[in-house]
Amino acid sequence: MSIILSLETSCDESAAALVSDEKGKVSLIGNEIASQIDEHANWGGVVPEIASRRHLENLPFLIEEVFAKSKLQIQDIDAVAATVTPGLAGSLLVGSITARTLANLHQIPFLGIHHLEGHLSSIYLSENHPKPPFLVLLVSGGHTELIKVDIQHKYQRLGRSHDDAAGEAFDKVARLLGLPYPGGPAIQKTAKSGDPKKFFFPKGRVSKPEGGFYPYDFSFSGLKTAVSRQIEKIRSENKKIPIEDIAASFENVVAEVLVERSLQCALDQGLNSLVLVGGVAANVRLREMMLAKASENAIDIALAPMEFCTDNAAMIGAAALLRFSSKSQSSMELGVSARWPLEKSDLLYECNPPF
Numbered sequence: 001m002s003i004i005l006s007l008e009t010s011c012d013e014s015a016a017a018l019v020s021d022e023k024g025k026v027s028l029i030g031n032e033i034a035s036q037i038d039e040h041a042n043w044g045g046v047v048p049e050i051a052s053r054r055h056l057e058n059l060p061f062l063i064e065e066v067f068a069k070s071k072l073q074i075q076d077i078d079a080v081a082a083t084v085t086p087g088l089a090g091s092l093l094v095g096s097i098t099a100r101t102l103a104n105l106h107q108i109p110f111l112g113i114h115h116l117e118g119h120l121s122s123i124y125l126s127e128n129h130p131k132p133p134f135l136v137l138l139v140s141g142g143h144t145e146l147i148k149v150d151i152q153h154k155y156q157r158l159g160r161s162h163d164d165a166a167g168e169a170f171d172k173v174a175r176l177l178g179l180p181y182p183g184g185p186a187i188q189k190t191a192k193s194g195d196p197k198k199f200f201f202p203k204g205r206v207s208k209p210e211g212g213f214y215p216y217d218f219s220f221s222g223l224k225t226a227v228s229r230q231i232e233k234i235r236s237e238n239k240k241i242p243i244e245d246i247a248a249s250f251e252n253v254v255a256e257v258l259v260e261r262s263l264q265c266a267l268d269q270g271l272n273s274l275v276l277v278g279g280v281a282a283n284v285r286l287r288e289m290m291l292a293k294a295s296e297n298a299i300d301i302a303l304a305p306m307e308f309c310t311d312n313a314a315m316i317g318a319a320a321l322l323r324f325s326s327k328s329q330s331s332m333e334l335g336v337s338a339r340w341p342l343e344k345s346d347l348l349y350e351c352n353p354p355f
C-alpha cells in the first residue's frame, strides 16, 4: 500500500490531502481546503498576486492539519505530489516548491500532476467508476473540453471552447446580473425560482473555414453578449430585470449545449461511457439533464462526486496514486507552467522535464 501527500494551489483554493491505494482502490485518508473565494469576490475574480500570497500562508497549516487529523506523520508517506500545470504560475510555484522541498528532505519521490488529469481522476474518488475507453466532459472555470481516454493516461482532445470556458461564462453572466463571484453557485441558486424557457439564448457554434461547424466545439462568448443585450433591452424599457428567469434560461441553454454535444460525440465515437468532471459538473441542472438524456441513448454516465467537482487536493492525490502505481515519478528539476496540453502529460515523468 502507498500513501501520498498531495497539494493543490493552481488557482484560488489552497488544499492538501492524504490518499492511499488500499486493495487497488483510491482511498481518501484526509482532505483539507482553504478557500480564498471570499477575498477574491471583493474584486469580482481571482487576483493572482493575492492568490500566491494566501497559498504561502495557508499551505503549512493545511499540511499540519491533514496529518494531525489522520494521525499520520510525514515518515508514513511514500511520495509527495503537487499540481504543476496549468494554472497561475505564481500559485503553482508555492505548491510545487513545498512538495519538492518535503520530497527532498525526506528522500521520497515527487510527482508533478496535470490539473486536468486531477479533475479527471476525481471519478476514482467515487465507488463506481468506469474503466477506459470513455469520453470525458471536463467543464471548469478555465476549460471546456471533450477528451477521449482510450487507455489510462492516453488522451485525445475531440472538442473544446474557442473562447470562454463554461465556468467563465457562468462567472461573467453572474456579474451582469449583479450576482457574486463565483458565478456558478450563485446562478444555480437564483435560477431555482426562474423559468428556463422564458428567454431564448443562442447555442454558440464554431464555423469551419471550409464551411459547416465543428461538431464538438463550443463558443460561449456570444451567449454572454446575448444575455447582456437582453438586460440592456429590459433596462431601456424601464422594467425590472427578471434575474431569476435570465439565470434559469442561461443555465438551461449551457446545460443543453454541453449535454447535446457530448452525447453526440460519444455516439459518433462508439463510446458508451461518459464522465462529467470539473467545477461546472457541480451544476445540478447539468447533472440531471446529462443523466436523463444519456439514458435515452444507452450511455452510462459517471458523475464526479459533488464535493470533488471544484478544485481540491483529493483529486490530485488520486491522479498521483495512478501515476505512482505505474512506477512514475517526476524529476526534482520539473518546474511549473501556466499552460501545457493534457495529451503531453506523460512528459511530466521524464528524466529531462519539459519545463
Ligand code: KG4
Pocket (backbone or CB within 6 Å): 011, 139, 140, 141, 142, 143, 166, 167, 168, 170, 171, 182, 183, 184, 185, 188, 278, 279, 280, 281, 282, 283, 284, 309, 310, 311
Ligand atoms: O474546477 P474549478 O474549481 O476551477 C478551475 O479549474 O477552473 O471550477 C470553477 C468554476 C467557476 O467558474 C465556477 O463558477 C464554476 O466552476 N462552478 C459552477 C458551479 N460550481 C462551481 N458552475 C455552475 N454551477 C455550479 N453549481
Ligand code: ZN
Pocket (backbone or CB within 6 Å): 115, 119, 140, 141, 279, 310, 311
Ligand atoms: Zn480546476
